[in-house]
Amino acid sequence: MSAPARSTGVWTAAAGSAAAEPRETASAPPRRRSARRRRRWTGLAFAALPLAVYAVVVLAPLVQSIQYSFFKWDGVSAATWVGFDNYVTFVTDPILRSTFGHVLVLICFFALLPIVLGLFSAALLTRAKQPGMAVYRWIFFLPQVMTTVVIALVFKRIYAPDGPLNQALRAIGLDSLARTWLGDFTWALPALGLIGTWVTFGFCMVLFISGTSAIAPELYEAARMDGAGPFREFFAVTLPGLRGQLAVALTLTMTAALRTFDLVWITTHGGPGTSTLTPAVALYKAAFQNPQVGLAAAIGVVMAVLCLVVALVITRVSERD
Amino acid sequence: MISRTERTVNYVVLTVMAVVVLFPIVTFVLAALSPDRSGGPVSPSKFEWGNFATAWQQAGFGRALTVSLTIAVCVVIGQVVLALLGGYAFGVLGVAGERVLFPIVLLGMMISTEAIIVPLYYQFRTFGMTNSLPGIILINLGMGVPFGIFWMRAAFRALPRATFESAEIDGAGPVQMLRHLATPMVRPAIYTLILLSFMWTWNDYFLSLVFLHGSNQTATVALGVFQGKYVTQINLMAAGGLIVAAPVLILYVIFQRKFISGMLAGAIKE
Structure with a gap:
């Protein structure tokens, strides 16, 4: 430096x-x-x-968020000091607490699945420049430039009762599996999660492909000379070489999962029941629909802290040794 | 050189992934062109192009797109000015208190909207700034400052320092140097910033949903309302979706390289 x-x-x-x-x-x-x-x-x-x-x-506002979170306020009348009550409510109220579980499910779909898919395809691809790559990259990045509202509509159509997914299931005789995906207590959350997978895997792929092309070819040659097969090669050379990209992909996708709002709000509003409620949707409802402003602020503060922790932990781990 | 088998494997993997990405979008486009309410695909000769006009009128997109465009253009211009000032200060001049200030700026890239939205709304309400375009423009600008400074600082720092040194010896002041010397040299970075900033502002849903109502609705929020009202008319809903997505998609077709490199670089940060 x-x-x-x-x-x-x-x-x-x-x-x-x-x-x-x-x-x-x-x-x-x-x-x-x-x-x-x-x-x-x-x-x-x-x-x-x-x-x-x-x-x-x-x-x-960041400082005020912390301040608000210690008060009970309906947005109109005078606020009263309640200490940590809002935070306690967030983690003890069964409905609000369930949002953490939903986030964990979403993380599997937003972060883990796309990263595994991305790594898998980056590993399969030979690290040689070939014509047409720009076109593929353009396609893989397409979900990144589309507004979430439109993505939500695209998948509302896919998951509709008579949409392409159910039609396909019926066509192959799996009528019993066809359902109103986004209206199903069990399946709505995974269905939403898969939208996230679709949005992020292309981004992860492009990130990893560009990462592997930066790994020194000598490392691969050395691995081959030592008699490493494709698996050994992947774990000994490719994966360590992609450490930085992995950290980036994990941070971005995990925080995206934690912060999911648009997608849920437009497709399910957190329903059916509260089966797809996320912290951000709970925050929106608490802040602007039946104002419990302090609670909303507390949710926001917890989300911000979690995002920060995720980012710092991943950076720390990826930079070790 | 790689063998023909390897090359074929490459293309198969890439094509399978590309089809997975494109399939939902293609069915959506076909739905938008379908004369059928349920959006079932039809042969090209039966495409119903009138869906776009119908959706446009019924959703009141004329007004909403104007609002979105006004906000996006103002934010983009303001964003570039703020980013140039901040980036030049942190990248070239140095800033008194930099060791405290710069990490605070970087922190902003990790702060989520949710952490600030509640007080932001109630404070702006006190000042009558909710449901006003200047209000939402200011919010977008403030939230864009960290990335803007980060981005332009990197661009300015990549310039050869000798240029500034010789210009300074020639007696150029910092304002002159920024306007006539530095800014023209970082033009490519500015273009990327313009594209990204436009995309982020245009695609925003959460802030617009919270802050703007009625005739101030942006295109994304109007689309959300529209699809809620016309649940059974999937063809119109899809047509509306394409109208709202069009401006950014067109830019993406023209400037794909800048979009992709900008988003990758923005993601990777330092």
Whole structure:
């Protein structure tokens, strides 16, 4: 990170290399040091507007969320302090607590399944450039640029009572399996989960394919010389080489599962019953439908903490040794 | 070189995956063109192109698309300005208090909307900023600042430092340098930011659902309402869906490289 070769020290601070900074400051002549200081204040002036907007829209509400979460408030009358009651409600109320279980199911479909599929296909693909790859990449990324509302409608049609899925089941004589998928207490959640699988697996695939092409070919040659078969090769070379991409894919897909709102809201509203209720849907209902504002804030705070923990743990684990 | 078998395996794997992705979308497009309410596929000669016009009128998409477009354009412009200012400050000038401020900015990329939406709504309500376009534009801008700064900072840092040094010796001030020297050099990064920012704003559902009602509904929210009302008319619902998805899809067809590289780079971060 440190860059001793640079002709002037003034730009080093801008490069954000914390390690190099004090040393440069110590050795720089006073005039240059004050020039740099002036530049940094100019920088602060430049950054002031974006930082102010960010502070008003994100940082202040973030702090207020924590504050709100300790109150009982219906959004209109005076709020009363209730300590940790809202958090206790979130984890003890059977319906709200069930949202955690739903999230775990969604994580299997949003994160694990797409990553396994992505790894599997990346492993099957020979790491050679071949014509037409751009077209495939375009297709795999398509779900990423579509708004969730439209994706929800696409699958509402697929899962409809007389939609393609049930038609296919009936065509092969499995009439007994045909059902109103999104209206079924048991099947609605997995059906939603599979939409998530469809959305994310292409992204994981592209990520992993680009990752494998960055692994040094010598590693594969060495593995082959040692007599490693395709399986050994995958576990000894490909998987370790994709560590960074795996961390990214896991973080993004797990937080997406945790935060699922649009998909559920448009297809099932959390139903039937509460069988597809997610924390975000519970938050929306508590915040804006029958206001228990403090509870909603508590749900939001817990979700944010969980997202942060997921991101930090995955980064930590992936960067170990 | 790889053998013909390997090449064939590659194409088979890729094609199977591509079909899995495309199948739902194709049935949706066929449903949108079907004269049949249930959206059953028909032969091309019987395509009902009028579905788009019908859906447009019944859902009031004219108004909703205008709202979405207004919001998206304002957010994109504002976003680029904020990102240029912040990115240039953090990437080139350095910022007093950077060691505290920059991690706070990065933290923003990990903060979910849910963590701030509740106070945001009730505070904005106090100031009469709910159900107003300036309000939602401001929110989108604020939430986009972390990625914008992160993205443009990386672009500015990739420039050769000698350019700035010589310009400074020539007596150029920081504002001049940003406007006439640095900005033109990071044009590709700006284009990617424009595309991503447009896509995120246009595709947003949650914020619009919370903040905008009635005549201020965005296209995504209007589509949600429309599909709830016309549950039995799948062909119209699908046509409406395609209308709302069209602007981003068209951009994606034209600028696919920028979209994909931008989203991959944005995902991987540092």
